[in-house]
Amino acid sequence: MKKTITCVILILSLILVHSAPVLAQSGSPPPSPFDRSQNLSERHTMLHDTTLDEKAPPGEFVLLDALILRPMGLAALGVGLAGSILIFPLTALTDSGSIVGKSLIKEPFDYTFRRQLGDIDVQVNR
Numbered sequence: 001m002k003k004t005i006t007c008v009i010l011i012l013s014l015i016l017v018h019s020a021p022v023l024a025q026s027g028s029p030p031p032s033p034f035d036r037s038q039n040l041s042e043r044h045t046m047l048h049d050t051t052l053d054e055k056a057p058p059g060e061f062v063l064l065d066a067l068i069l070r071p072m073g074l075a076a077l078g079v080g081l082a083g084s085i086l087i088f089p090l091t092a093l094t095d096s097g098s099i100v101g102k103s104l105i106k107e108p109f110d111y112t113f114r115r116q117l118g119d120i121d122v123q124v125n126r
Contacts, residue, residue, distance in 0.1 A: 057116075057117075057118030057120075058118070061119075062117055065117055065118050065119070065120055066117060069120060070112055073108055073111045073112030076108040076111075076112075077105070077108040080104035080105050081104070083104055084101065084104045084105055
């Protein structure tokens with residue numbers, strides 16, 4: 001039981017350390033609907049905006065993404081994390097840790113957690 005908890009904490013800390021630069025982005029946060037400095041009509045508009053985004057994905061893509069692609073992305077992230085831990089000595093010798101981290105951890109993490117739900121088009125920059 002202690003080994004399992006230790007492994008989970010280690011994995012979560014690796015993911016947090018890897019995504020720390022993204023979490024530390026500068027800029028102002030988006031306006032909150034609960035901000036008291038806004039008047040009532042502005043808050044009402046923010047909460048009840050009825051305009052639809054023209055680029056909203058169809059419902060089939062949202063379901064496909066939520067039920068199949070996100071769990072597969074999570075599995076790919078787990079396999080990539082395990083693989084990067086296994087080949088860590090080799091990456092340390094060849095100084096290719098950034099390449100391995102990007103392709104085995106960052107790309108599956110971004111695909112699983114950072115893209116909009118239903119956006120199944122993947123753009124690979126090579």
